[in-house]
Amino acid sequence: MRSVAFLRAVNVGGANRCQPAVIAKQLAKFGVVNIGAVGTFVVREDVSESTLRAAIGKKLPFKCEIMICPARDIMNLASKDPFSRQPSGPDITRFVSVVAKPVHLPLPLNLPSDDDWLLKVIAIQDRLVLGLYRRQMKAISYLGKIEKLLGVPVTTRNWNTIEKVAKILKEDR
Numbered sequence: 001m002r003s004v005a006f007l008r009a010v011n012v013g014g015a016n017r018c019q020p021a022v023i024a025k026q027l028a029k030f031g032v033v034n035i036g037a038v039g040t041f042v043v044r045e046d047v048s049e050s051t052l053r054a055a056i057g058k059k060l061p062f063k064c065e066i067m068i069c070p071a072r073d074i075m076n077l078a079s080k081d082p083f084s085r086q087p088s089g090p091d092i093t094r095f096v097s098v099v100a101k102p103v104h105l106p107l108p109l110n111l112p113s114d115d116d117w118l119l120k121v122i123a124i125q126d127r128l129v130l131g132l133y134r135r136q137m138k139a140i141s142y143l144g145k146i147e148k149l150l151g152v153p154v155t156t157r158n159w160n161t162i163e164k165v166a167k168i169l170k171e172d173r
Contacts, residue, residue, distance in 0.1 A: 001046055002172070004074050004165055005032075005056060006098045007039025008065035008155035016062050023059045030055065035164055039064075040157060042071070042168045065153040067098040069127060071169050078166030082123055082130050083159065090135075094159035097129040097143075100152045105129075109149075111142040118142055129154070 009016055024034035024041060030052065031044030043052060049068045056066055083094045105124060109131075110117035119142035121131040129146065133139040147154040 001048075002071035002169070003043045003047070003049065003052065004069050004071060004169075005039075005041040005043060005052060006067040006069070006155045006157065007056070007060075008067065008153055016064060018060055018062075023056065026059055027055055033168055035161060035168070038157070038161075040161055040165065042165055044172055065100065065155065067100060067127070067153075067155055069098060073126060073128065074162065074165055075169050077125060077128055077130075078163060083132070086120075086122060086132055093133050093135060095131055095133065095143075095156050096159060096162050097131070097146060097154045097156040099127045099129060099150055099154050102126050103129070103150045103152060105149060111145060119146075121146065 007018075007020075018039070020034045020037060020039050020041070024032045027041075029045070030047050033042040033044065034040075035042060041056075052068060053066050057064070077096070086094070088094075103124060105121065107121060107123065109121040111119045117134075118136060118139040119131060119133040121129060123130040129150075131146075133142065143156055
């Protein structure tokens, strides 16, 4: 199955350093395409999740959570324009968090409060958690709280990254 792999907590603050572009080249037999420096990969070939996870893991000089989603899940999400009814502007970032396994949470979730939110979770689709946060330093701490609330590892990407992934997947059809 074609898929998308997301590495958790790489190249953040000088820790867990790796070169995703090099990893993609090393995994060319799987049709791996690197999307940026934070460890997001489109996998164009049909390869099992366990094989892909092991292959990526062997290329990393540290242990790392690797979340793998079917390409169709990303394509379905991107085709729906899930943020169309949400606030937007230069001070708001749209994001998708990928979780290690499917989760449930009462929605919407606004942190710290409904009236004065810095982070808002608007939807959960299987292992994809969609939300917004305000561009304020304090808002980043609430991203970490999502992981604690869900009780599973989480890695977050900007909506722009998800759109890039969907564009590559669409081109491959």
